[in-house]
Amino acid sequence: MQTNIMNQIDNTLLSDLSLGLLLVDDDRRIAWANNTLIRMLDLDGTELSGRRLEDLPEATRRLLSSEPSVLAVNSGRWIRRELHADGNGSQLLAISDVSAQEQLAEENARLRQQVEDLKLTDELTGLPNKRAISQALDLHISRSRRYQNPLSVVLVHADLHQPDGVLPLSNEPLLLAISRFLRDRLRWVDQIARWDENVFLLVLPETTAPDARGLIEKINAEQAGMPLPEQLADQRPRLAFGLACWQKGDDMRTLLRSALRDLQENLGG
Secondary structure, eight states, rough: OOHHHHHHHHHHHHHOSSSEEEEEESSSBBBOHHHHHOOOOOOGGGGGOOGGGGGGGGGHHHHHHHOOOOEEEETTEEEOOOEEEOTTTTTEEEEEHHHHHHHHHHHHHHHHHHHHHOOOOOTTOOOOHHHHHHHHHHHHHHHHHHOOOEEEEEEEEEEEEOSOOOOEEEEESHHHHHHHHHTTOOOTTTTEEEEETEEEEEEEEEEOOHHHHHHHHHHHHHHHGGGOOOOGGOOOOOEEEEEEEOOTTTTHHHHHHHHHHHHHHHTTT
């Protein structure tokens, strides 16, 4: 009598457990499914009992796949599947609703991306990043548009390959040295930013094309004496330049496109 009561209690607990459970015998037939699984996946319990997994509708078969994974059931609904097998060929598939955890992970990822988007400083060099310099350049272009003031931009590409074509073990010390070298040759009103991995952008307000070319020539002439970390003193990065000067009708996109075209020509294509 006591054993029957215990079995009833066990069955009740398993049926209403927060975890969905599916028992498959060694013949790949569904031996039992608890109420939680039937409700969780919005299935008809009568269509499961005694049926082979391969004979179920494709949508149901996909949900009950024995591959452990996290699966999207529908918009905003996620389940995690875990397989437990015994030595006799029977399998117990445990399915839990992890929608809340997945939604939280998505929200955390979205917030992290927002924080990244709000960053205005390059972590390595401490210079403004692309987002920050884009905002500043847009303001300079608006000012030139209004007052017809000269404005020049220079893209500086750093080739870190050595004469044998091999890259240094770490680019970071060289890029940091280049950023300092370039910054020290600018006026207080000029701005420098890390535009891309090996590319810097110089924004030169109130600077005509001849004056910008003069700055490029000065940087070019002095780059052989660029201070480098002692362990990298024999590695000389080579700088290439792309110059563009604001013309009436230019916006940031067309101005930078002109600078990039000039840089590509100086790099040989």
